[in-house]
Amino acid sequence: MIDTTFDVRADAGGRDPDSYSPTLRRYHQRLWSKPLPSGALFTLTDQRRHAYLHHHSELGEFFLASDTVVPTLTNRRLGAWGGEIPEAETRAFLRVVYTIGGMMVFPGNRIGGKQTLNGARGFNGRIADRMDLTLECIRRHYLQEASPLDEVLHRYGDFFALFGDFRGYVEFFLLQDMVTANLDEVSFFIPFDDFTTPALPQDLLTYHEYRRRSIAFVEARNRRIAAWDAAH
DSSP, X not given: OOOTTOOTTTTTTTSOHHHHOHHHHHHHHHHHOEEOTTSOEEOOBSOSTTOSXXXXXXXXXXXXXXXXXXXXXXXXXOOGGGGGSXXXXXXXXXXXXXXXXXXXXXXXXXXXXXOOHHHHHHHOTTXXXXXXXXXXXXXXXXXXXOOTTHHHHHHTHXXXXXXXXXXXXXXXXXXXXXXXXXXXXXXXXXXXSTTOSXXXXXXXXXXXXXXXXXXXXXXXXXXXXXXXXXXX
């Protein structure tokens, strides 16, 4: 059974849990080894050398890596007001986002020596590692619309094709709590206007709203993960 309260930093030996937590890897393997929307079985193994999780079948070959997708943003330049965020509040935020509900897998193999999706979403200032903005880029990818991540998403187009469409992707990865009820629009954590608004909160009030909605998403996704795990 998946423990949705488990802090994946706990067994990472002080290193990056995305790479070094055996529990996190096991949870990813359990959650995402299942039928695709097409009905084809997507089975992940951790036995491929130098691969975090690996799939190879008539569907193709895919190398997946884990990523913490709900950044606290407190390690970024938030302006003078950033110092007003209590350390205890940041620790509590981290404790939530390092549960399985705050984790995802993305293609982890470099293509042509270029950035992976994990790297691109972190280095692109219009995304700032935020999962809600990443998901909006993925939504636009399925609609063949431009976004700040369209180049990297196109490179991994065979992976995203596995899920058929945006709804299929959202449902497969249990992301329903980051979209609207009809599963066709993203629910953003702070005001959004076609990637023209800053990705980082610009004041303490906006940061608190980002934090509140981030925690609500992770907790809701953890409940969804626990329900899926119990049913399978």
